[in-house]
Amino acid sequence: MAILTLNEAGRLPACLAAVPPGYPVLVVDSGSTDATADIARNAGARVLVNPWPGYAAQRNFCLDACRGLADWVLFIDADEIFPPAFFDWLDRNVSAGAPGFDVVQIPSVLIWDGQPLRHAPGYPIHHPRLARVETVRFVPNGTGHGETVAEPCRQIRCPIPYDHFFYDGDLAGWMRKHIGLARQEVSSAEAAGKTAHVTFRALLNRLAGCGAWRIPARFLYHYVCQGGFRDGRAGLAYTLMYTWYEATKWTLRRAGRRP
Structure with missing residues (x-):
């Protein structure tokens, strides 16, 4: 899995702690000036530094870095926590074989200062977070995050959301x-x-x-x-x-x- 970071020393430990043992982690940092890279290395993650080129290009950098090392990449941001139920779903639907899809759209629940938002964001909102290395490329879509995948691409949706701690009071x-x-x-x-x-x-x-x-x-x-x-x-x-x-x-x- 790949985690994009920039000065995430405060959030990265919780994100890494939620990853079950046995999953290799790649942290792609875009130039942190805090302890982000050291925290990642101490947790056993592989760390690469790539100046920020935009969301789509940075995700493609991750895919290229994983080529030959993994068949799939799960993208996690440092302010996100994926629950154990998701990794159970992952093991059943991806790790155990060669599924007939290239991208998994995963929903999120936004957390405002510790409180889950059940209505305001306008659910469900899905994001292409699990991608097959050899067949998927990300492209900009003009909405700030640029998390569109290029077609043709076989996609499915996962029913298990992750928690996105987008606002912590700062x-x-x-x-x-x-x-x-x-x-x-x-x-x-x-x-x-x-x-x-x-x-x-x-x-x-x-x-x-x-x-x-x-x-x-x-x-x-x-x-x-x-x-x-x-x-x-x-x-x-x-x-x-x-x-x-x-x-x-x-x-x-x-x-x-x-x-």
């Missing part, structure tokens, strides 16, 4: 990260328009345009349409954070149009 750190993601999404929109490898969700995002109306629409989507109010204070906080993210993208687009 609002300033979250905002800095998402300003970077907003810049990436805005700057990659034109390039994504030239590729055929676009997810249905990314296509809807593109068709929706980029007007200021998207900012209140984002709030209504998460809090009202998806029932974020049912998540209580955490649902409201999540909704406000991603409404801010939408406003940040709109502001960056307007700044980019100025002569």
Whole structure:
């Protein structure tokens, strides 16, 4: 399995501890200045350093690094925990033979400061996290994370979600990260328009345009349409954070149009 890192010394130990014994781990670091690499090596992981090229390119770097060493790569981020039930599913459906698929789409549950969000994010949201090394490549899709797999590709869905601890109370750190993601999404929109490898969700995002109306629409989507109010204070906080993210993208687009 492969874990992408950048200054994840605080989160990486829990992520590594959740991996059952016997699974080889590759940590691809994009230039950490903290103890991330040392923590990974001390846990027995192989560590490679590759300056950050974007999500899709970094995942392809992992696939290339594993070629000849493994048939499959499970992608985990340092702020994610995969439960034991998932690894049981993995052993039954992948490790025991040669399944007739190349990618497994895996759902996630977002954790806001320790509380699972059951409504606000708009479930189910699946991500292509298990990939066959020899047949899969990732491509940008213009939505910030770029986790689209190139077609043709045989895909299935896993029913067991992983926990994504996307917010641990450090609002300033979250905002800095998402300003970077907003810049990436805005700057990659034109390039994504030239590729055929676009997810249905990314296509809807593109068709929706980029007007200021998207900012209140984002709030209504998460809090009202998806029932974020049912998540209580955490649902409201999540909704406000991603409404801010939408406003940040709109502001960056307007700044980019100025002569």
